[in-house]
Amino acid sequence: MKSEVHAECLSGEHILLEPLSLEHIPALSLAVSDGELWQLWYTSAPHPDEMKEYIETALAAEERGEALSFAVRDKLSGEIIGSTRICNWDQANRRLEIGYTWYAKRAQRTSANTEAKLLMLEYAFETLDVMAVEFRTHWHNQASREAITRLGAKQDGVLRNHKLLSDGTVRDTVIYSIIDSEWAAVKQNLKFRMQKYQM
Numbered sequence: 001m002k003s004e005v006h007a008e009c010l011s012g013e014h015i016l017l018e019p020l021s022l023e024h025i026p027a028l029s030l031a032v033s034d035g036e037l038w039q040l041w042y043t044s045a046p047h048p049d050e051m052k053e054y055i056e057t058a059l060a061a062e063e064r065g066e067a068l069s070f071a072v073r074d075k076l077s078g079e080i081i082g083s084t085r086i087c088n089w090d091q092a093n094r095r096l097e098i099g100y101t102w103y104a105k106r107a108q109r110t111s112a113n114t115e116a117k118l119l120m121l122e123y124a125f126e127t128l129d130v131m132a133v134e135f136r137t138h139w140h141n142q143a144s145r146e147a148i149t150r151l152g153a154k155q156d157g158v159l160r161n162h163k164l165l166s167d168g169t170v171r172d173t174v175i176y177s178i179i180d181s182e183w184a185a186v187k188q189n190l191k192f193r194m195q196k197y198q199m
Contacts, residue, residue, distance in 0.1 A: 005065075005068065005128070006019065006062065006068070007019035007020065007062065007068040007069060007070060007086075010070070010119040010120065010123055011119075012075075012115040012116075012118070012119050013075075013115065013194070014074070014075055014076070014110075014111050014112065014115050014197075015072055015073060015074060015075060015081075015111075015112050015115050015116060015119075016072075016073040016075055017070040017071075017072060017073075017084070017116060017119055017120070018070060018071045018072075018073055019068075019069070019070065019071075020055055020058055020059065020069035020070055020071050020083065020085075021055070021059075021071075022052065022055055022056070022059075024055065024071040024080060024083075025051050025052055025055060027071070027079070027080035028051055028055075028071060028080055028082075028083055029048035029051045030048075030080075030104075031079075031080050031081055031082055031083075031103075031104040031107075032045050032046060032047075032048060032051070032102065032104070033048055034104035034105045034106055035104060035105030035108075037102050037104075037105075038050075044099075044100055044102070045102040055069075058085060058100070061087065065089065065091060066087065066088065066089050067085055067086055067087045067088075067089060068085070068086040068089070069083070069084075069085045069086075069100070070083065070084050070085065070116075070120075071083055072084060072103065072107075072112060072116055074107065074112070081103055081104045081106070081107035081112060082101070082102050082103035082104055082107055082112070083100065083101070083102060084098065084099075084100060084101040084102075084116055084120065085098070085099060085100040085101070086098060086120065086123075086124065086128075087099050087100060088134070093131075094129065094130045094131040094132070095130060095131060095132045095133075095134065096124060096128070096130055096133060096134070097133070097134040097135065097136060098117065098120050098121070098124070098133055098134070098135055099135065099136060101113070101116070110197075111194060111197035113147065114190060114193050114194060114197070115194060117151055117190065118187070118190040118191070118194065121133060121151075121178065121183070121186065121187070121190070122187065125180060125183045130180070131179060131180050132177050132178070132179045132180070133153075133177060133178050134156075134175060134176065134177045135148045135151075135153050135175075135176040135177070136173050136174065136175050136176075137173070137174055137176075138171050138172070138173065138174075139158065139171070139172035139173070139174055145174060148176045149176070150193075151178070151186065151189075151190065152178060152182065152185065152186035152189050152190070153176035153177060153178050153186075154176060154177065154178075154182075155174060155175070155176050156175045156176060156177050157174075157175055158172055158173065158174050158175070159172065159173040159175065160172050
C-alpha cells in the first residue's frame with residue numbers, strides 16, 4: 001500500500017529543496033543550459049525542450065508513491081540551480097534511491113550538492129524511516145562515483161549491461177548504499193564537510 005507522502009520543502013543554510021512542479025520549467029531549462037548538461041552522455045539531465053515531459057514523468061512517479069522530486073534553489077541568489085529526486089522508493093522494504101541529480105555548471109563544486117544530500121538523507125532516514133538509501137551511476141562517470149564515495153556510501157556492486165541509453169550505448173551501473181546503522185557517522189561527516197565551505 002503506497003504512502004500519501006508528497007515532497008515538502010527541505011531548507012538548508014545555502015539551498016532550498018522545493019517540491020518540483022511545472023512552474024519550474026523555465027528556471028530549470030535555464031539551469032540545464034548552463035554547461036549544456038544534456039550533452040554529457042553519462043548523465044540524465046534533460047534537454048530544455050524536454051523539461052516539461054521530464055517533470056511530468058517525475059510527478060507521475062510521485063503519484064504512484066515511488067518518488068519525491070525537488071528543484072534546487074540557491075538561497076543567496078534566489079535562482080534555481082538544478083534538480084534532484086528520491087526515486088525507486090520501495091516503501092514495503094523501506095528502501096529508496098537518491099538520483100536524477102544535476103546542477104548548472106556554475107553550481108558544481110560548491111556546497112550545493114553536499115547540502116542537498118545531507119537534507120535528503122536526513123529526510124530519508126529520520127522522517128521516512130528507511131533502512132537503506134541507494135545511489136546509482138554510470139561506470140564511466142568518475143566524478144559522480146567519487147562524489148558518492150565522499151558522502152560515505154559503500155559500493156554494493158556493478159550491474160553490467162544494465163541499460164540501453166538514447167545514444168545507443170550500453171550503461172554499466174555502479175550501485176552504492178548507505179544503511180541506517182551507518183547514518184549517524186555519515187551525517188557527522190557531511191556536517192563537517194559543510195563547515196569547510198564556510199571557512
